[in-house]
Amino acid sequence: MSQNPQDPAGTTQQFQRFQQQGQTERSGPNLGLIIGIVAVVAVVAVLVIALLALG
Structure with missing residues (x-):
């Protein structure tokens, strides 16, 4: 029984399709990340307003 080595990552065509999909999904x-940054800024703003109101 002969063993044929196989690329565990798949074929070149599969990799090229994967790479093209990644580029189109990351174009925007x-x-x-934007929602997370807005949430952090909102929390910091609320904390600052609360500290100013107490002081």
Whole structure:
């Protein structure tokens, strides 16, 4: 029984398709990152307002 070595990562065509999909999906801004930054800024603003109101 002969063993044929196989590329565990798949074929070249599969990799090229994967790479093209990644480029098209990442062309726009990352929505999760933007929402996270806005949430952090909102929390910091609320904390600053609360500290100013108490002081």
